[in-house]
Amino acid sequence: SQQGEEDPQALSIQxxxxxxxxxxxxxxxxxxxxxxxxSGRGLVHLILIRSxxxxxHSGRLRVTLDTSKxxxxxxxxxxxxxxxASYFCATDAWGYKLSFGAGTTVTVRA
Amino acid sequence: xxxxxxxxxxxxxxxxxxxxxxxxxxSGHTALYxxxxxxxxxxxxxxxxxxNSAPDKSGLPSDRFSAERTGGSVSTLTIxxxxxxxxxxxxxxxxxxxxxxxxxxxxxRLTVL
Numbered sequence: 001s002q003q004g005e006e007d008p009q010a011l012s013i014q015x016x017x018x019x020x021x022x023x024x025x026x027x028x029x030x031x032x033x034x035x036x037x038x039s040g041r042g043l044v045h046l047i048l049i050r051s052x053x054x055x056x057h058s059g060r061l062r063v064t065l066d067t068s069k070x071x072x073x074x075x076x077x078x079x080x081x082x083x084x085a086s087y088f089c090a091t092d093a094w095g096y097k098l099s100f101g102a103g104t105t106v107t108v109r110a
Numbered sequence: 111x112x113x114x115x116x117x118x119x120x121x122x123x124x125x126x127x128x129x130x131x132x133x134x135x136x137s138g139h140t141a142l143y144x145x146x147x148x149x150x151x152x153x154x155x156x157x158x159x160x161x162n163s164a165p166d167k168s169g170l171p172s173d174r175f176s177a178e179r180t181g182g183s184v185s186t187l188t189i190x191x192x193x194x195x196x197x198x199x200x201x202x203x204x205x206x207x208x209x210x211x212x213x214x215x216x217x218x219r220l221t222v223l
Contacts, residue, residue, distance in 0.1 A: 097155045
């Protein structure tokens with residue numbers, strides 16, 4: 001069963017704008033990861049945040065984690081056409097396997 | 111260096127036939143994972159290997175599904191007597207020891223007619 005649930009399901013923004021998507025989960029976790037998928041094939045790891053961290057940055061990406069609310073957010077700043085993709089949050093509660101949400105489809109319009 | 115590779119990239123088969131999907135992980139990665147992604151959905155965990163052993167097979171949907179890993183490297187996922195509901199993209203991932211990030215292959219798109 002899927003633990004993570006992303007919101008919104010789809011997002012359309014203008015190039016240069018920021019994109020924010022949220023993830024909620026149900027059980028305690030070791031870490032939470034965000035992945036990007038282009039064209040429905042392989043996933044690319046974007047960022048990992050551990051359960052004892054609250055915020056993390058990587059380039060134009062900012063991730064927050066609120067373990068009391070069991071939620072995370074991913075912010076992409078100054079979006080580009082190349083950011084068009086599906087974004088998935090994945091929770092690690094067992095130390096190995098990941099539980100993925102259904103994803104947020106982001107479209108960046110030129 | 112080379113990433114995770116999977117073959118074939120696409121497989122079309124008839125209902126009732128057996129299929130084998132192959133995964134070549136990144137060299138030195140001890141952990142290997144299989145996931146399944148149905149259209150428009152997130153990934154569903156199937157099985158996890160640590161070396162050649164599979165401590166967690168809990169995600170395999172039925173006994174028609176099996177997987178093995180040999181030499182701590184290549185893994186094969188076998189689906190016997192395929193059904194239309196088996197149609198999906200099958201993704202393989204690997205990770206090095208004591209590392210939380212998983213590196214994914216491009217997947218095999220399986221279509222059962």
